[in-house]
Amino acid sequence: MRAHPPDLTTFVQYTTAFLLGSTLLHSAACTINDICDRDFDRPVERTKNRPIASGTVTVFQATVFLLVQVGVFVWVLTLVNRTAFLCGMFGVPVARFIPAPEGVTNWPQAWLGLAMNWGLPTAWLMTRPEDTRSVPMWTLSFGTFCWTIFYDTIYACQDRKDDVEAGVKSTALLFGAYVKPILSLFGAAFVGTLAYAGTETSMPLPYFVIGVGGCALHMIWQLGTLDVGIPQDCERKYNSNGDLGYIVAGGMLAAMYTPDLLQF
Template sequence: MTEQIVPDSEHKGIIGLLPTTARPYALLARLDRPIGWWLLFWPCAWGIALAGGALERWDLLVWLLLGSIVMRGAGCVYNDIVDRDLDRQVERTRSRPLASGALSLKAAWIWLLLLCVIGLLVWFQINWTARLVALGSLALVAAYPFMKRITWWPQAWLGMVFSWGALVGWLAIAPQFHGGMALLYLGSIFWVIGYDTIYALQDKEDDALVGIRSSALRLGENVRSGVLVFYLIALASWAAAFWMLRPQWLGIAALVPVALHLLWQAVTLTSADGDDALAKFRSNRFAGFLMFLACLVLGQAG
């Protein structure tokens, strides 16, 4: 079973405990790598917290965490359906269930449908404004797998997709547009561009060979500076959102912990070390938590 687990899997033991027939489905939905659903969930949680609903609507946080797990899984299944031929040419991804032949294309489509049905149950837990905005993400999700073929910045498109939950979370609590919500979303986009550029460092050589484009390749030797700029824009956007909601320097101070963490990532990043890149990428789960605490403090104070 070891050879069927992609190299960046976090919890190989969990997959090993599943029945043999279920393992390819779990791997296809990346259930062995919870980092993905945490990164999708945190913007949702930020929106809820900054809108002031984290404590009163804690149940909504749970629902959106479930939604993040299943919809991230659905997105991975769809991505692998589209990319199955490319995945066979990349060392890190050639062992994925579709690329390796462990799972049929028909089975993958059925699994995708089942995950979407669970996501639909979560969709019914939010108000109509948030529901309609959530539907708007589907076009972005559908187009994402093709971005690496037509632009050097697929990470920017991923940023729009993975940050969409900030809008949904906010509107689920306060169903009207607010400039702070837009700035939170903008900052999240640049956060995603930063951490996914770090992630893409692992595949630079293979991506160049098979013609896959990425921000890591586009930036070349300037990856560390690029990531630093992306994170600084994210922090500036979040600071502006906080200031719009509560124009006091004490509110901005709540961002200091997450700012220090992101700056540490960028300054200490080793672009030639795949293990370092993966570790820095995964550390964004903690960065997301620090940002959640900042949003919680400000949201409850307001």
């Protein structure tokens, strides 16, 4: 049998803490990225007007802003249990080096996947601190890692021409003409881990119909209509992954509050 859903107060507290913490860490990672990539951003048409690259914001100002973001993030982590705190703190140094691989490896999207999805085990351990060896938790974390490679490769397809000239490496360049078939494998891995984690944790039918099925259909639509040669279409498909996140979250919420008779 699946666990009972949390009471409304607990749900709101944990959701607020996670949303605030993940937003702060994501914002800090973007700040670091803009600081470290300012020389790469200047020759690229789409990024040349970013605040640091254009000189609107100085590196010193950006660094101060970064320290404030990290400081508030650490404070938020002190509000949760020790296991989740230690897990979340691991994400800080990982996020610090997001920009580093872009000039030395074709897989910066993989590092981004590790950095941006460390919040999943942190959120899991907020409510189940004893689950450090949970197979569903780590399997689903791997799935979101694959999802990041999926959407960030689509994002990187916008700049393939400029990236070659600027010396920036990415999976979009590495995959070349096979970008869509290869991304279909990463998408399938994400959908598969959603299904596996749901089965192992006895999630009810709405999770599979809305979360897993909706995710699969959305990714099929993305790749089926994606034109990697049109930057504007790449941007639209990349942004649509926000909607995909709502679909998966909707499936989870429906599963939390569905009657037991619909259990899968």
